[in-house]
Amino acid sequence: MTRTVNCRKYHQELPGLERPPYPGAKGQDIFDNISQQAWGDWLKHQTLLINEKRLNMMNAEDRKFLQLEMDKYFSGEDYAKAEGYVPPSE
DSSP states (O other): OOOEEEOTTTSSEEEBOSSOSSSHHHHHHHHHHOBHHHHHHHHHHHHHHHHHTTOOTTSHHHHHHHHHHHHHHHHTSOOOOOTTOOOOOO
8 A cells, every 4th residue: 555645745645755765854754744746846856956057966065055945845935946947848
């Protein structure tokens, strides 16, 4: 049976992650409160931010920026977008 969570991002009961994506309290919070769908959507958005803003994951400031944006993304606050990005037409 699939584990469900009350997703903080989408405000509904959705399938949860199989395991925490990070170690420690942050990973447990995501595991308990973020759905698979929201996590997948964040990973796509994170990739856009890394590419468009040319973030370097070896740089502590860039990692901190992404962490803050992830928190905003999941809590419904205004988060950073990739300026000028136009999704491909289907």
